[in-house]
Amino acid sequence: MTRRRATEGQVLKVLLGQGAVIPCFRCRTAFVVGEKIEREHVLELALGGSDEPENWRYSHLDCHKIITNGSKATSAGSSKHRIAKVRRLRGENKPRIKRKIPSRGFEKRTK
Numbered sequence: 001m002t003r004r005r006a007t008e009g010q011v012l013k014v015l016l017g018q019g020a021v022i023p024c025f026r027c028r029t030a031f032v033v034g035e036k037i038e039r040e041h042v043l044e045l046a047l048g049g050s051d052e053p054e055n056w057r058y059s060h061l062d063c064h065k066i067i068t069n070g071s072k073a074t075s076a077g078s079s080k081h082r083i084a085k086v087r088r089l090r091g092e093n094k095p096r097i098k099r100k101i102p103s104r105g106f107e108k109r110t111k
């Protein structure tokens with residue numbers, strides 16, 4: 001009989017079940033069994049970050065969402081924001097040509 005290979009999620013589940021205290025990379029709250037946990041990349045893949053364990057961190061799904069997309073109020077400081085800025089500075093995003101809306105003019109008053 002061959003041994004089963006364990007997935008990341010299975011290993012985390014076993015470790016948490018054994019009582020391991022693993023804090024979320026973002027909020028520092030210890031994970032609880034059953035919580036949704038995601039692997040994130042400290043330096044975003046889109047910005048040249050490596051997909052190697054040195055660049056991996058584990059955080060709650062929601063904590064990861066906030067760092068990826070920003071908060072409800074702003075995207076400043078988020079990964080999306082950083083990626084867009086780098087692309088803009090590299091000239092990878094072509095500026096959109098603004099279409100001029102023809103003026104309808106004003107009707108002359110006829111009194």
Ligand SMILES: [Zn+2]
Binds near residue numbers: 025026029059
């Ligand atoms: Zn968290």
